[in-house]
Amino acid sequence: MGGYGQFCAVARALEILGERWTLLIVRELLLGERQFNDIRRGIPRISKTMLSARLKTLERHDVIRREDGGYRLTEAGRDLAGVVRELGGWAMRWDRRELEPDDLDAGSLVWDIRRRVVPEALPAQRTVVALRFREPTSIYYLYVRRPTVTLCPDDIGLPISLTVDAELDALTRYWIGELGWPQLVRSGAVELTGPTALRRAFPTWFAGYILRDAS
Known part of the structure; x- marks a missing residue:
């Protein structure tokens, strides 16, 4: 340059x-x-x-x-x-423009999610979360073991504790602070399958996008 x-x-x-x-x-x-x-x-x-x-x-x-x-x-x-x-x-x-499909990437979103953990909020026992995106279809695995979360693109054969089925656009907008978690669940943009305690606790495991309050 x-x-x-x-x-x-x-x-x-x-x-x-x-x-x-x-x-x-x-x-x-x-x-x-x-x-x-x-x-x-x-x-x-x-x-x-x-x-x-x-x-x-x-x-x-x-x-x-x-x-x-x-x-x-x-x-x-x-x-x-x-x-x-x-x-x-x-x-x-x-920047008032709406997020467009070209702004969305499941891999980079999940990568950011896993590094924003709240260690004390994580379950004490080993927990495996399958995070499935609907369109485009992709799946990632979060291996949760306090105090860390490890991201893996492949299933290594451990039992799935919680499945999170999500629309990429909606989950991204939640992550950056445009939508609330209850709104996502009520609308069906995110569906969780697993024990009630894990379903309720899941959004508390992560601190959110680091710049969501920078405005």
Whole structure:
């Protein structure tokens, strides 16, 4: 990417951070991802080649560094937390368009859900949740064992404790704060099958989209 040819600090910042995908990579690192493949799971449409190139650029500008086989933000990188939050808050306040099918991705939604757990709310016993999306059809498995939730795209043969059948659009809108959980259940956009205690507790296991209150 060519320079802007300006002394302005905004232009200089954009020369480092303004390329496509770059701030999303920073977002993933701020949310705790460290490994190449984990960063990519949060940004599923970026190619491996592009991710590698963007990481090298960030490393060259001392925004990130390689550490313990992965990547970590430097002090300069961590200082972008407020920038990312303010950008997200701006979009939540001013981007009025409705979510479109191209904005929806089951994999990235579930990836975000599993990293926003409330450890003390998780069941004490091992619990397996099958999360099924209706259209397009896909299924993911959440292996819940306090204090963590592990995401797996494949069934490893353990008994399913709870099945959550959901419309992708509705669950995404719930996650970002546009819909309430009772509204989803009443409308049939989400259906839960399993013991009553698990059905009632499920939405309390997760803290919600990190920017849902940024507006």
